[in-house]
Amino acid sequence: MPLPAVLLSAKRMSAHQFVALTLANLRMIIRDRVLHGVLGVAGVMLVLVPAFSSFSMRQSQEVAISLSLSAISLVLMVLTLLLGTSSIWRDIERRYTASIMTLPVSRVIYLLGKFAAMALFLLICAVILTAAGSLVVLLAATQYPSDLPISWGTIALAVLADLVKYLLLGGIAILLSTVSTSFFLPFFGTLAIYLAGSASQEVFEYVSGQFGQEIPALSLAAIKGTYYLLPNFAAFNFKVHAVYALQVQPGSVVFACIYAATYTGLLLILAAWSFNRRAL
Amino acid sequence: MNPISIEGLTKVYRDKKRRRVTALQGLDLQIEAGEVFGFLGPNGAGKSTTIKTLVGQIQSTAGCAKLFGIAAGDPRARRRIGYLPENPSFYDFLTAKEYLSLVGRCFGMDRSAIERESERVLELVDLHPAAKRKIQGYSKGMVQRLGLAQTLLHDPDLFILDEPMSGLDPLGRALVKQVMIDLRRRGKTIFFSTHVTADVEAVCDRVAVLVGGKLQTVNRVSELLEKGIEGYVIQLPSATAGLWSDFEARPQSDDVCEVFVPRGKFNSFMAIAGREGVEVQLIEPRRRSIEQFFLEIVRRETE
Ligand SMILES: Nc1ncnc2c1ncn2[C@@H]1O[C@H](COP(=O)(O)OP(=O)(O)O)[C@@H](O)[C@H]1O
Numbered sequence: 001m002p003l004p005a006v007l008l009s010a011k012r013m014s015a016h017q018f019v020a021l022t023l024a025n026l027r028m029i030i031r032d033r034v035l036h037g038v039l040g041v042a043g044v045m046l047v048l049v050p051a052f053s054s055f056s057m058r059q060s061q062e063v064a065i066s067l068s069l070s071a072i073s074l075v076l077m078v079l080t081l082l083l084g085t086s087s088i089w090r091d092i093e094r095r096y097t098a099s100i101m102t103l104p105v106s107r108v109i110y111l112l113g114k115f116a117a118m119a120l121f122l123l124i125c126a127v128i129l130t131a132a133g134s135l136v137v138l139l140a141a142t143q144y145p146s147d148l149p150i151s152w153g154t155i156a157l158a159v160l161a162d163l164v165k166y167l168l169l170g171g172i173a174i175l176l177s178t179v180s181t182s183f184f185l186p187f188f189g190t191l192a193i194y195l196a197g198s199a200s201q202e203v204f205e206y207v208s209g210q211f212g213q214e215i216p217a218l219s220l221a222a223i224k225g226t227y228y229l230l231p232n233f234a235a236f237n238f239k240v241h242a243v244y245a246l247q248v249q250p251g252s253v254v255f256a257c258i259y260a261a262t263y264t265g266l267l268l269i270l271a272a273w274s275f276n277r278r279a280l
Numbered sequence: 281m282n283p284i285s286i287e288g289l290t291k292v293y294r295d296k297k298r299r300r301v302t303a304l305q306g307l308d309l310q311i312e313a314g315e316v317f318g319f320l321g322p323n324g325a326g327k328s329t330t331i332k333t334l335v336g337q338i339q340s341t342a343g344c345a346k347l348f349g350i351a352a353g354d355p356r357a358r359r360r361i362g363y364l365p366e367n368p369s370f371y372d373f374l375t376a377k378e379y380l381s382l383v384g385r386c387f388g389m390d391r392s393a394i395e396r397e398s399e400r401v402l403e404l405v406d407l408h409p410a411a412k413r414k415i416q417g418y419s420k421g422m423v424q425r426l427g428l429a430q431t432l433l434h435d436p437d438l439f440i441l442d443e444p445m446s447g448l449d450p451l452g453r454a455l456v457k458q459v460m461i462d463l464r465r466r467g468k469t470i471f472f473s474t475h476v477t478a479d480v481e482a483v484c485d486r487v488a489v490l491v492g493g494k495l496q497t498v499n500r501v502s503e504l505l506e507k508g509i510e511g512y513v514i515q516l517p518s519a520t521a522g523l524w525s526d527f528e529a530r531p532q533s534d535d536v537c538e539v540f541v542p543r544g545k546f547n548s549f550m551a552i553a554g555r556e557g558v559e560v561q562l563i564e565p566r567r568r569s570i571e572q573f574f575l576e577i578v579r580r581e582t583e
């Protein structure tokens with residue numbers, strides 16, 4: 001039998017491997033019971049939205065959009081944390097890497113397959129949750145019609161921006177999981193970076209104003225340096241636009257996309273570099 | 281180009297307290313095409329360390345290792361090999377069929393080849409009835425069989441097996457040996473580690489003994505078995521017992537006595553037997569086994 005492996009070009013072979021590993025990892029995710037539980041909770045949360053939003057009567061539609069988007073965002077964050085922080089170190093611990101990485105698969109392809117599977121799963125969840133959320137919003141809106149129109153496009157954009165944000169967060173989680181040997185560092189590290197990165201814009205604006213003149217120059221430089229280093233998660237927040245059907249500046253969407261792609265790309269390069277060094 | 285070429289390979293680990301653990305010291309080894317090579321050593325000798333370096337799981341501290349002339353660690357070096365890790369663990373949320381399909385894709389096989397070959401290898405390792413069950417539910421022996429199947433899928437030229445018989449029942453061991461013998465017949469190269477000398481005797485062309493991270497000897501198994509002949513145990517009619525006063529003799533039954541003739545005295549024994557017209561009933565060589573050979577090396581090295 002001729003060896004097909006030798007006949008295939010390196011590029012095509014890597015592409016095959018990437019697809020195969022992505023699908024295998026997607027199976028791992030889909031067959032995970034914990035995630036079924038999370039999605040169950042998500043369903044319950046969305047079902048409860050009309051009940052809560054009906055309390056506010058006149059603003060029922062706005063509250064429903066706001067609550068649905070928050071619920072979707074929360075669920076996507078939990079999923080990202082669960083998936084990202086249990087990725088590389090756990091594969092090493094379970095010795096999956098000893099069997100997969102000793103096929104003619106490079107570590108970069110393995111890492112990209114993991115990331116792609118996570119991204120694909122989050123995308124699927126986002127689509128399903130948005131569909132469910134839309135029904136909920138529609139229900140709330142017909143109960144107590146609002147003066148504002150529902151901008152479905154902006155709602156979709158808000159979820160999409162959230163998704164992109166969590167992919168970046170997932171990149172951080174995967175990077176930390178390449179250097180870790182347990183759940184601890186990736187989980188708490190990612191969470192800390194998420195909280196810091198969500199607040200950094202406000203802190204930056206605060207110290208840039210009046211207050212900034214009162215703190216030592218060195219501290220100010222440190223705060224500003226951290227601001228530029230940390231991912232700026234505030235750039236991905238289009239929730240208010242979705243709730244009040246406001247016009248979104250195309251520029252801010254383009255910026256968010258380029259920013260996320262660059263940042264996530266750098267994270268994955270770092271993760272690949274770190275994973276390459278690791279003993280399995 | 282040799283399937284495996286190892287030069288001056290050294291590995292120093294850092295343990296949890298960051299102390300240095302030298303697992304492997306200046307290993308030189310050349311494995312030639314078509315041979316079955318046994319890598320024999322007690323637990324902790326550095327066998328797995330060597331193998332992990334070959335397949336790119338770990339990086340060596342010094343020296344170099346190549347597979348078919350490509351540096352170990354480069355994914356391309358693994359295209360022509362089938363590797364079975366020690367106590368393997370596979371994506372256990374997949375079924376054996378799904379897993380083999382993943383392995384086939386990673387080796388660049390097409391769908392029809394994967395379908396055909398996975399049927400073949402599953403049949404070969406007796407895993408066909410469990411092929412559509414998740415690996416999660418497999419016993420240790422079944423996982424080990426799947427590990428063997430997975431090395432055979434793409435019909436590689438070189439097999440690297442880390443303790444392939446461990447965790448298997450006698451049936452499984454016999455199966456692995458048979459597979460290895462068949463592969464040798466087809467001209468494949470096999471490099472496998474073991475701490476069981478009987479495995480070496482059963483299948484190997486050559487054997488290396490590794491103790492404490494250092495290579496002790498490399499020998500042809502046939503030569504060891506030949507050189508190991510210490511003498512002969514010979515059965516003769518009791519009536520001739522009086523002739524063998526120069527040898528160790530003891531009665532075996534009423535009419536048979538057994539004589540041990542050292543290797544160097546065989547000719548003088550035969551001269552007497554010929555002269556007296558003795559009817560020799562049985563001649564059996566007494567060998568120093570590979571086990572004794574191995575134990576002596578280990579004892580000498582650890583003292
Ligand atoms: N990751 C590691 N960290 C520290 N020491 C290790 C590590 N892996 C193996 N060792 C040590 O290296 C030596 C050789 O181990 P190994 O190659 O697994 O032996 P074998 O496979 O021959 O039983 C042992 O002393 C072992 O304790």
Ligand SMILES: [Mg+2]
Binds near residue numbers: 324328366
């Ligand atoms: Mg071992």
